[in-house]
Amino acid sequence: MSFPNLYYKRTAATAKACYICYKPTATVLATIDTTDFLYTCAIHLLDHGFATRVFEPEVENKIGASLEEIAKVKEEWEEKQRRKKEKEKKEKTDKDKDKAVDEGEKKEDDSKMKVPGSLPTSGSTTPKPTHEKYILHRDIFALRVSEHRRRRQTSQAKDLAPRLPGAPSSSLSF
Numbered sequence: 001m002s003f004p005n006l007y008y009k010r011t012a013a014t015a016k017a018c019y020i021c022y023k024p025t026a027t028v029l030a031t032i033d034t035t036d037f038l039y040t041c042a043i044h045l046l047d048h049g050f051a052t053r054v055f056e057p058e059v060e061n062k063i064g065a066s067l068e069e070i071a072k073v074k075e076e077w078e079e080k081q082r083r084k085k086e087k088e089k090k091e092k093t094d095k096d097k098d099k100a101v102d103e104g105e106k107k108e109d110d111s112k113m114k115v116p117g118s119l120p121t122s123g124s125t126t127p128k129p130t131h132e133k134y135i136l137h138r139d140i141f142a143l144r145v146s147e148h149r150r151r152r153q154t155s156q157a158k159d160l161a162p163r164l165p166g167a168p169s170s171s172l173s174f
Contacts, residue, residue: 003035003148005141006054008131009045020044029134036144050140054133 007029015024019038029051030037044050136144 002145003031003033005135005138007031007036007051007134007136009134010131012039015039018044020050029136036148038144045134049137051134051136054135056133 008031010028010030012026012028015026016039017023018025018041021041021044023041025039025041027042027045028037028039029045040050045053135141
């Protein structure tokens with residue numbers, strides 16, 4: 001069973017020896033399901049002979065607004081336009097009413113329209129922090145896969161050993 005060559009940089013609570021230089025470090029590279037992990041110094045992550053950082057293209061507009069924000073603003077704008085049209089229809093049908101009553105309703109409608117159309121809060125659209133992604137150099141990754149395979153084969157041999165027959169203990173007689 002193999003695992004993908006995609007590791008996430010994480011920070012451990014306790015420092016252990018680096019995989020390369022054996023200095024204590026708390027930086028860990030681990031696969032998504034932590035099948036494989038290795039402690040490494042931050043300086044080794046800059047070395048392209050060891051690992052390469054994977055950059056993901058961000059899906060952002062030129063102005064920096066997310067698609068959710070654009071949809072929300074567009075919906076608010078459509079709501080305001082619909083209210084304007086309803087308001088104009090009311091004004092046409094209520095021409096006979098007193099002007100003072102109309103002005104009072106306009107002030108109430110304006111105050112209601114400003115509350116939902118306020119600026120969006122910055123807390124609701126904060127980007128989610130993600131771990132840095134790295135791909136190990138093919139030789140380093142081959143070492144990790146072979147070490148993982150060796151461990152698995154050793155554990156399988158220990159499980160199988162009790163079921164095998166023992167070697168004869170008596171001497172051969174002719």
